[in-house]
Amino acid sequence: MSLLTVRDLVIDYAGTRALDGADLEVAQGETVGLVGESGSGKSTLGSAVGRLLPRSARHTGGEVVVSGEPVFDLPPKRLRHLRKRRLGFVFQDPIASLDPTMRVGNQLRLVLGRRADVGFHLGRVKLDDPRVMRAYPHQLSGGMAQRVAIALAMAASPELLVADEPTAALDSQVREEVLTMVFALAADAGTSILWLSHDLPAMARRCDRVAVMYGGRVVESGPARQVLGAPAHPYTAALAGSAPSAAAHGVRLEPVPGRPPVLTGPSPGCAFAPRCAFAEERCAHERPPPVRVREQDVLCHRAAELAERVAATEATA
Numbered sequence: 001m002s003l004l005t006v007r008d009l010v011i012d013y014a015g016t017r018a019l020d021g022a023d024l025e026v027a028q029g030e031t032v033g034l035v036g037e038s039g040s041g042k043s044t045l046g047s048a049v050g051r052l053l054p055r056s057a058r059h060t061g062g063e064v065v066v067s068g069e070p071v072f073d074l075p076p077k078r079l080r081h082l083r084k085r086r087l088g089f090v091f092q093d094p095i096a097s098l099d100p101t102m103r104v105g106n107q108l109r110l111v112l113g114r115r116a117d118v119g120f121h122l123g124r125v126k127l128d129d130p131r132v133m134r135a136y137p138h139q140l141s142g143g144m145a146q147r148v149a150i151a152l153a154m155a156a157s158p159e160l161l162v163a164d165e166p167t168a169a170l171d172s173q174v175r176e177e178v179l180t181m182v183f184a185l186a187a188d189a190g191t192s193i194l195w196l197s198h199d200l201p202a203m204a205r206r207c208d209r210v211a212v213m214y215g216g217r218v219v220e221s222g223p224a225r226q227v228l229g230a231p232a233h234p235y236t237a238a239l240a241g242s243a244p245s246a247a248a249h250g251v252r253l254e255p256v257p258g259r260p261p262v263l264t265g266p267s268p269g270c271a272f273a274p275r276c277a278f279a280e281e282r283c284a285h286e287r288p289p290p291v292r293v294r295e296q297d298v299l300c301h302r303a304a305e306l307a308e309r310v311a312a313t314e315a316t317a
C-alpha cells in the first residue's frame with residue numbers, strides 16, 4: 001500500500017518554479033532515496049510532504065497524500081496531528097532544528113512527555129553519556145546534535161521519516177555511522193524513509209528504491225539496483241557514470257556537462273533536453289509523458305527506444 005503519494009505537484013517561489021509536476025510514491029516500510037543536482041527540487045518536495053514550505057512558496061497544483069490524508073487540504077488541527085503522529089523530519093543543520101535555550105533532556109521531555117525515558121531514547125541513537133542530557137545544543141558536536149535531532153524525529157515511531165541530507169555536513173566516518181543507525185532504527189519501527197541526497201551510488205546501496213529529480217520533476221524511479229545499474233533516463237545514465245558497471249561499484253561520476261535549468265514557469269518540453277546527448281526536435285517542446293521501461297517509471301521520449309538499442313548491443317556482444 002502507498003504511504004506517500006505525490007501527484008503532479010507544482011510549487012512556485014516568487015518567480016521560480018521549484019516543482020514542475022513531480023510524481024512520487026513511497027510504500028509502507030520502504031526506503032526511497034531522492035537524488036538530483038543542487039536546485040532540482042529535492043528540499044521543496046521533502047518539505048511539501050509535511051506542508052513545511054517557506055512562506056514565499058505557493059502551491060500551484062497537484063497533491064500530496066499521506067496515509068490517505070490530502071496534506072494541502074487539511075485543516076490546521078489535522079495537519080498538526082499528521083506532522084506529530086505520522087511524520088518525522090531531519091535536516092542538514094541539526095543545531096537549527098533544536099532549541100538553543102533548552103537542555104537536550106528537556107527538549108526530549110517536551111516532545112515525549114514528562115515521564116518519558118529520555119535515557120532510553122538517547123541510548124537508541126548511541127548517546128549513552130548522561131552529560132548529553134544536561135547539555136545545551138551548542139555544546140554538542142555536529143554528529144551528536146544530529147543524533148539528538150534523529151532521536152526527536154524517531155521518538156514517536158513515525159510512519160515516514162523525511163531526511164533532507166542530514167549527514168551532508170558530517171565527516172565520512174560519522175556519516176556512515178549515522179546512516180546505518182537511522183536505517184536500523186527505521187527498520188525496527190517499521191518507518192518508511194525518504195532520504196534526500198546528491199549521491200546516487202550511496203543511495204542505491206542503502207535504499208530499496210531510488211527517485212531521480214531534474215528540473216522539478218522525478219524523471220526516473222524504480223528499484224535501486226535497476227536505476228543505478230541499468231538507468232533508463234539519459235540524465236540518470238549520466239549521473240550514474242555512463243558505464244553501468246563502474247556506477248555499480250560506487251565510482252563517483254563525471255559531472256554532467258552544462259548547467260541545470262532554473263525554471264520560471266512550466267518547462268515547455270523535457271528540461272534536460274539542452275544537455276542531453278540524445279535529444280531530438282520534440283524533446284525541446286513536448287513534455288515527455290511517463291513511460292514504463294523494465295521496472296522503471298521514466299519521463300523521456302526516447303527511453304523505450306534507447307533501452308531496446310542497449311539490449312540489442314548486449315545481445316550481439
Ligand SMILES: Nc1ncnc2c1ncn2[C@@H]1O[C@H](COP(=O)(O)OP(=O)(O)OP(=O)(O)O)[C@@H](O)[C@H]1O
Nearest residue numbers: 013016018037038039040041042043044045054262
Ligand atoms: N525559499 C526560496 N525562495 C526562492 N526560491 C527558492 C527557495 N527555496 C528554493 N528555491 C528555488 O527552488 C528551486 C529548487 O530548490 P530546492 O532547494 O528544492 O532544491 P534542492 O534539490 O534541495 O537543492 P540542494 O541540493 O541545493 O539542496 C531552486 O531553483 C531554488 O533556487
Ligand SMILES: [Mg+2]
Nearest residue numbers: 042043044164
Ligand atoms: Mg536541498
